[in-house]
Amino acid sequence: MKKFEEKTISTENIFQGRIIQLDVDTVSLPNGHTSKRELVRHPGAVAVIALTKEGKLLLVEQYRKPLEKSIVEIPAGKLEEGEKPEVTARRELEEETGYTTDELTWVNSFYTSPGFADELVHIYFTDNIRPLKEAIGTDEDEFVELLELTLEETEQLEKEQRVHDVKTSYALLFLKLKNKNI
Template sequence: MSDSNLSEEVLCREIVYGGKVISVARDVVKLPNGKNTFREVAVHRPAVAILPILNDGRILLIRQYRHPVKRVIWEIPAGLLEEGEDPAGAAQRELREETGYRAGVLERGPSFFPSPGFCDEEIHVFIGKELAQDPLDCDDDEFVRVESVSLEKALSMISSGEIVDGKTILAILWLINSLGISQR
């Protein structure tokens, strides 16, 4: 079966909830076998995530309370794209808001869908290098603490379950792989 035979055709969409961060749609779709069914979709603006690297090789992580999981977690800086904003511009803005640094060099990493079974969110990952102090104010509802760790410590934090955020794990492992660092 070719990929074209796996696609579903959206026959209609109803927005059943519209919020600040997500909307929820109920789609009626036609399946490859011709039958119709429903799909629930969390509709989400695209986002960026930035792995900032200090000149000495340490990376910047933030600590932030995340209400859906009811705990403070380790993350890399991240946020939503504003209307009409390009991902690189959003990455610089979020980096400045959440860490107080601007990247002199911003390298594009992978883009991915964190939960494609129910959500259309796409996250664009960047690596920030040649950091210089250039802070912007955080959003009014955002409270973060910035800490620096070595890549080795970050990898250990992933292995021990201290870092549980998917975009952060992906970005750190992608960086380690792109640098050709052996993961033992």
């Protein structure tokens, strides 16, 4: 709504990294005052809810430095410049799990932290996966362990806060609702 719009007066780039950019915008507020906004710019990401023929969910355990711990997540990764989300989804599924698919269904897209970041995550679903003939492997600075778990096993990990990110919690909710045919 226009009545809430903040108009950018100026932008100062504070940091330009491999993954994110940090800007500080000076904005004009709806009441005529000005304020500063710290903004994290991110190219976006994808995540894949992938089920085996046995109905097990593909997950990866990975150390997350900002959290100073390992968590269990659905396969996910950053969009490359100019890459379509479904291409990224298939690539990340292959790199992180050793599986591929010809059938990806878009589920939803959501902003992870709209108060300060513009990262948009696209979620895809597949229950038609097959192992790759030859493993691709992850990026050289990425270390993951593949897990194939039932919904109940994954929910237990969520209770233990080993599943502790929104995209994976979203995936669990999606699967519960899908199982109930709601």
